[in-house]
Amino acid sequence: MKAVLQRVTGCTVTVDEKITGSIESGFLILLGVEKDDAEKDAEKLARKIAGLRIFTDDNDKMNLSLADIGGGVLVVSNFTLCGSCRKGRRPSFDAAAAPSLAEPLYEYFCECMRENGVSKVEKGIFGADMKVSLLNDGPVTLIINSKELA
Numbered sequence: 296m297k298a299v300l301q302r303v304t305g306c307t308v309t310v311d312e313k314i315t316g317s318i319e320s321g322f323l324i325l326l327g328v329e330k331d332d333a334e335k336d337a338e339k340l341a342r343k344i345a346g347l348r349i350f351t352d353d354n355d356k357m358n359l360s361l362a363d364i365g366g367g368v369l370v371v372s373n374f375t376l377c378g379s380c381r382k383g384r385r386p387s388f389d390a391a392a393a394p395s396l397a398e399p400l401y402e403y404f405c406e407c408m409r410e411n412g413v414s415k416v417e418k419g420i421f422g423a424d425m426k427v428s429l430l431n432d433g434p435v436t437l438i439i440n441s442k443e444l445a
Contacts, residue, residue: 296336296400296441297376299325302349306369306429308419315425316417320350321366323429326404327376328397329390336441337400341407343444344368349435357435367415368408371427372401394422 300322307317322344350359350366361368377391392400398421408416419425 296329296332296340296404297327298340298344298439299373299376300344300347300437300439301325301429302432302435303369304430304432306427308369308371308417309426309428310420310423315420316369316371318367318369318415318417320364320432321361321415322368323427324368324370325373325376326370326401327373328392328400329377330392330396332392332396332400332441334400334403337404337407339444340439340441341404341411343439345408345411345413347437349437362412365414367417368413369417369419370401370405370408371419371425372397372421398422 303321303323305319306323307314309315324344346360348360349357350364352358374388374391374397378386378388379390380386401421405416405418
């Protein structure tokens with residue numbers, strides 16, 4: 296499971312000109328689910344993200360977590376994170392999980408974020424054509440792969 300995590304001061308996701316999710320301070324999480332992912336990947340990734348201390352404290356040091364600032368997350372499914380550009384000019388998405396696996400794991404990841412103390416978890420609509428608007432803070436952007444976590 297792969298996540299692109301962006302620290303934001305606000306973001307929204309829109310489907311068919313209707314806002315489906317919105318947060319103020321927190322993280323925009325673009326989430327890609329791969330064929331070999333399981334619930335343990337969602338659990339590890341959610342635990343890591345919820346505990347990351349990448350918000351600045353009074354001394355301008357990255358020392359605060361989502362819980363410390365009362366922040367939320369906006370989770371947007373994004374199968375293109377599982378793409379490979381190794382060969383040719385057209386990405387291959389062979390590693391991406393089929394929707395029948397990816398959607399339940401996406402939903403489970405969102406639930407895991409709540410279980411790890413994130414009180415506001417907003418979402419896009421799985422599989423929809425979404426428009427994501429954000430105001431990056433920093434910018435601070437991290438790429439996290441559940442397979443690389445302890």
